[in-house]
Amino acid sequence: MYEATVSAPVNIACIKYWGKRNTKLILPTNSSLSVTLDQDHLRSTTTSRADESFEKGDRLWLNGKEETVKEDGRLGVCIKELRNWRKVEEDKDGSLPKLSKWPLRIASYNNFPTAAGLASSASGLAALVASLSKLYSLPQTPSQLSLIARQGSGSACRSLFGGFVAWREGSNEDGSDSLAEEVAPQGHWPEMHALICVVSDAKKGTSSTSGMQRTVETSTLLQHRLKIVPGRMEEISKAIKDRDFQKFGEITMKDSNSFHSVCLDTSPPIFYLNDVSKSIIASIEELNRSSGEIVAAYTFDAGPNAVIYALEKNIPKVLGVITKFFPTSEENSDPFGTAAEALPEGYNTNVVREGGWEKGAVKSLIHTRVGDGPRTLGRE
Numbered sequence: 076m077y078e079a080t081v082s083a084p085v086n087i088a089c090i091k092y093w094g095k096r097n098t099k100l101i102l103p104t105n106s107s108l109s110v111t112l113d114q115d116h117l118r119s120t121t122t123s124r125a126d127e128s129f130e131k132g133d134r135l136w137l138n139g140k141e142e143t144v145k146e147d148g149r150l151g152v153c154i155k156e157l158r159n160w161r162k163v164e165e166d167k168d169g170s171l172p173k174l175s176k177w178p179l180r181i182a183s184y185n186n187f188p189t190a191a192g193l194a195s196s197a198s199g200l201a202a203l204v205a206s207l208s209k210l211y212s213l214p215q216t217p218s219q220l221s222l223i224a225r226q227g228s229g230s231a232c233r234s235l236f237g238g239f240v241a242w243r244e245g246s247n248e249d250g251s252d253s254l255a256e257e258v259a260p261q262g263h264w265p266e267m268h269a270l271i272c273v274v275s276d277a278k279k280g281t282s283s284t285s286g287m288q289r290t291v292e293t294s295t296l297l298q299h300r301l302k303i304v305p306g307r308m309e310e311i312s313k314a315i316k317d318r319d320f321q322k323f324g325e326i327t328m329k330d331s332n333s334f335h336s337v338c339l340d341t342s343p344p345i346f347y348l349n350d351v352s353k354s355i356i357a358s359i360e361e362l363n364r365s366s367g368e369i370v371a372a373y374t375f376d377a378g379p380n381a382v383i384y385a386l387e388k389n390i391p392k393v394l395g396v397i398t399k400f401f402p403t404s405e406e407n408s409d410p411f412g413t414a415a416e417a418l419p420e421g422y423n424t425n426v427v428r429e430g431g432w433e434k435g436a437v438k439s440l441i442h443t444r445v446g447d448g449p450r451t452l453g454r455e
């Protein structure tokens with residue numbers, strides 16, 4: 076039996092992917108850019124096995140529960156493409172065992188509860204692709220592997236790299252240039268931290284997949300957004316290279332708000348932010364105003380949970396605001412043991428009206444930072 080175990084990180088976009096120009100190949104309507112979060116804190120781990128004696132058919136378990144692998148489903152497509160790549164190697168070198176012909180047994184789990192409201196598809200699919208690539212000893216680069224992860228879930232292609240990652244939309248019909256690339260490695264800006272505010276652990280009402288398609292079909296505002304994103308990609312890449320948090324934060328917040336605006340411009344409209352999310356936005360905007368500079372930047376995916384990016388030195392300020400207005404009801408995770416700081420002088424507490432104050436409005440906080448790409452592990 077052959078076996079490989081790999082873990083892969085979660086990524087949170089600063090420039091959002093929202094819309095497909097090809098739903099089968101998962102080709103996006105715009106490029107996107109994300110920060111990879113530290114796998115020491117949040118990760119998906121996948122073990123893949125291939126054996127000649129396994130009963131026919133591939134099988135997969137997600138967090139201990141068996142899922143059906145449909146041949147023409149997203150997962151089935153990823154497995155098939157990786158098998159084809161293995162077959163190419165076997166044809167080149169006749170001495171290789173014919174793993175491409177053997178059934179697979181794949182087990183994947185997240186170290187964070189799916190209920191934490193964090194997208195697990197990105198880290199999950201990236202871990203699956205990276206583990207099969209390891210099992211098959213494939214020579215492909217992370218960018219080439221991202222072409223396959225993309226077909227599992229668009230955002231998964233960015234989890235094949237650490238640090239700061241761009242997914243280039245590409246222009247080829249067959250998707251061969253729609254891939255992820257590193258903009259800057261983890262070590263370029265290690266001071267970049269993130270605070271995840273878990274507002275709700277309920278499964279979201281409208282999935283990203285169906286929501287973004289409805290936006291493509293019905294939103295006129297999306298056409299305007301698509302003209303703006305290329306400039307933002309350039310600007311934020313430069314901000315990252317220059318370690319310019321002011322610019323990074325400004326663009327991150329603007330793009331999150333732009334994404335939620337096109338959701339609202341969709342028919343019927345899609346609401347991902349709730350009153351608590353909006354109060355978090357107000358509380359961070361006021362922190363930045365009263366600090367006289369951008370010290371924190373919020374961003375929201377297809378749900379009400381906030382991810383707040385801030386430099387390590389400013390996390391005490393962010394924690395000061397969040398813990399004051401949003402006392403948590405569950406245990407927080409802060410491996411750095413950061414203490415909260417008092418609100419800046421001149422902070423207008425009236426800005427946080429609805430949703431805040433009430434204990435439990437934010438369930439828990441997870442403090443993490445920029446992390447590395449997939450890791451090959453021993454048996455877990």
Ligand code: DP6
Nearest residue numbers: 088091092228229230283284376377
């Ligand atoms: C709001 O990657 O989950 O998180 O490609 O249909 O699987 P599919 O969608 P998915 O969409 C993620 C949308 C987002 C923005 C982002 O991560 O860029």
